[in-house]
Amino acid sequence: GAGVSQSPRYKVAKRGQDVALRCDPISGHVSLFWYQQALGQGPEFLTYFQNEAQLDKSGLPSDRFFAERPEGSVSTLKIQRTQQEDSAVYLCASSTIQGAKSPLHFGNGTRLTVT
Amino acid sequence: AQSVTQPDIHITVSEGASLELRCNYSYGATPYLFWYVQSPGQGLQLLLKYFSGDTLVQGIKGFEAEFKRSQSSFNLRKPSVHWSDAAEYFCAVGDNNNDMRFGAGTRLTVKP
Numbered sequence: 596g597a598g599v600s601q602s603p604r605y606k607v608a609k610r611g612q613d614v615a616l617r618c619d620p621i622s623g624h625v626s627l628f629w630y631q632q633a634l635g636q637g638p639e640f641l642t643y644f645q646n647e648a649q650l651d652k653s654g655l656p657s658d659r660f661f662a663e664r665p666e667g668s669v670s671t672l673k674i675q676r677t678q679q680e681d682s683a684v685y686l687c688a689s690s691t692i693q694g695a696k697s698p699l700h701f702g703n704g705t706r707l708t709v710t
Numbered sequence: 711a712q713s714v715t716q717p718d719i720h721i722t723v724s725e726g727a728s729l730e731l732r733c734n735y736s737y738g739a740t741p742y743l744f745w746y747v748q749s750p751g752q753g754l755q756l757l758l759k760y761f762s763g764d765t766l767v768q769g770i771k772g773f774e775a776e777f778k779r780s781q782s783s784f785n786l787r788k789p790s791v792h793w794s795d796a797a798e799y800f801c802a803v804g805d806n807n808n809d810m811r812f813g814a815g816t817r818l819t820v821k822p
Contacts, residue, residue, distance in 0.1 A: 704753060
């Protein structure tokens with residue numbers, strides 16, 4: 596079946612622009628995670644959804660970052676007034692059961708470059 | 711909160727040689743441990759996982775890892791490396807909540 600799909604694959608934004616990154620998880624997956632991966636680093640946790648509920652947003656670096664999953668399937672990560680330090684690959688992952696015990700299925704990521 | 715350390719940023723091995731990638735974690739309880747592999751331009755793929763039970767776990771592509779509680783380690787091994795194994799490898803630890811922490815990764819280069 597289809598895996599986790601993220602779009603766009605690449606996004607270039609001028610500093611100050613707003614961007615929206617989309618994640619289509621595997622159908623039926625309860626949990627959805629967003630991670631930020633800077634160049635040469637491991638993924639850093641941003642936020643976690645269980646169905647439509649955002650249970651943990653402790654990793655969001657500032658109030659310019661906002662995520663939603665209104666119907667418990669597709670999720671959008673929005674970054675307002677982008678800054679150069681926001682340049683990174685944004686990874687979405689989903690899993691069948693709740694929490695961090697279950698293996699994650701990752702999308703290929705969206706590479707955001709802020710100029 | 712838990713943390714993960716991968717001491718080796720970059721490792722080079724010859725094709726056919728054995729491989730061991732190190733991972734040390736910090737967590738108060740029994741952790742959920744994972745190894746993921748990331749090829750260029752690709753998402754992370756799960757190699758293997760440890761939740762409980764047998765401390766030696768087998769994964770895909772001929773990889774295995776051993777959980778050693780006394781050393782807080784979960785090292786990844788492969789007896790004979792193939793050129794296609796060249797990639798970035800990430801160790802991760804999950805807790806009973808929603809937190810999954812990743813190490814900084816080890817880049818593997820395979821020499822012909």
